[in-house]
Amino acid sequence: MTTANPSSQSPLIIRDFNAEKQAEFFEKLKQNRFSGQLVLTNPKGERWFFYFYLSRIIYATGGIHPVRRWRRNLITYFPQIASQPSTVQVDLANIAPDKLKICWEYELLCLWVEQQKIMREQAAKMIRASIVEILFDITQGMAVACEIKPNILLPPRLVLIDGEQVIAESQQSWQAWQEAKIADRSPNSAPIIRQSEQLQQKTSPQVYQTLSQLLDGQQTLRDLSIRMKRHVLPVISSLLPYIQMGLVELISVPDLASPVAPPPTPSGGTPAPITSGKAPLIACVDDSPLMCQTMEKILTAANYQFVGINDPLRAIAILLARKPDLIFLDLVMPNANGYEICGQLRRMTFFKDTPIVILTGNDGIVDRVRAKMVGSTDFISKPVDPEIVIGTIRKHLRQESLA
Secondary structure, three states: OOOOOOOOOOOOOEOOOHHHHHHHHHHHHOOOOOOOOEEEEEOOOEEEEEEEOOOOOEEEEEEOHHHHHHHHHHHHOOOOEEEEEHHHHHHHHHOOOHHHHHHHHHHHHHHHHHHHHOOOOHHHOHHHHHHHHHHHHHHOOOEEEEEOOOOOOOOOOOOOEEEHHHHHHHHHHHHHHOOOOOOOOOOOOEEOOHHHHHHHHOOOOOHHHHHHHEEEEEOHHHHHHHHHOOOOHHHHHHHHHHHOOOOOEOOOOOOOOOOOOOOOOOOOOOOOOOOOHHHHHHHHEEEHHHHHHHHHHHHHHHHOEEEEOOOOHHHHHHHHHHOOEEEEOOOOOOOOHHHHHOOOOOOOOOOOHOOEEEEEEOOHHHHHHHHHOOOOOOOEEOOOOOHHHHHHHHHHHHOOOOO
């Protein structure tokens, strides 16, 4: 390893960035009492971001799955928040955009500590676990390019972590990974069944059913470890015989969508342009793509602008970005429901008076009463009738047809 000053502005290349060299590099940062951002990039282009204050680590993020890592830690350390995903969107809306650009995860933790939703000690445990996981991935990636940015800081400081301690923890995990003879396999890969018939023959009906449910190619080994409440090493060890026989394959999967990313269209393409015309913008929040397509046809035919939102977890962020004049909101969706989202919207100044029309297939008196209690404006049943949809919009926006 070169002995160049790590606080210099030019990138520093370090080959085989193992625990020993990590400790050596962090020690030089300590000698320089470094405060700012450290960016590490491996040959694959994966980047990690460490934030320091006087040589101590405040936070770390990055890699190929920063949102997956965040989600896993949320489930582990703050299950009460993980069970209410719309809370994340509301709280993100209360953070200045310039802060979100640097590190939205850390800003959320700071906000939650300030609001006393979580304890500082809990936040410290989550941050420490993230850093250990990141150092594991960096060690597995071998070579890195190091870039120092002293002008990027993260106040306030929730915790100050000594680099040597987290390096030691990460090294223990890496040694166990090597001893299991799986050093060439990443815990960020996702197992998927490739030979279902052969796998069924090799396992009992109960085991096969469990594997069929878990190995869908969408959850990484680390994701599965959280779901199964087991360490990731025994998870991959249990699957290794099937992997070696070619019955199960480990594949690369993308990260989850960031809650601060630009909102997608219902078809998953690029965001629709926000036009400056006079036509009101109508939003439909429904996990069914077919329902959003139906509403889009009805509304665009009447010359309204339309935005469809299929992901309830990102509904509030998208609604804040687009600011619709009226919102149609499905009552029953996975991970979040119309009651919860409606209540969250009504607590926000911008949506205090926005018409919110609940959509449901269960037109019961209990649903109507509860919908009114959380602030809904109106209530229409599925399947929707085009005339009722347009009539409802005109009623609440008090305007004539634009056609």
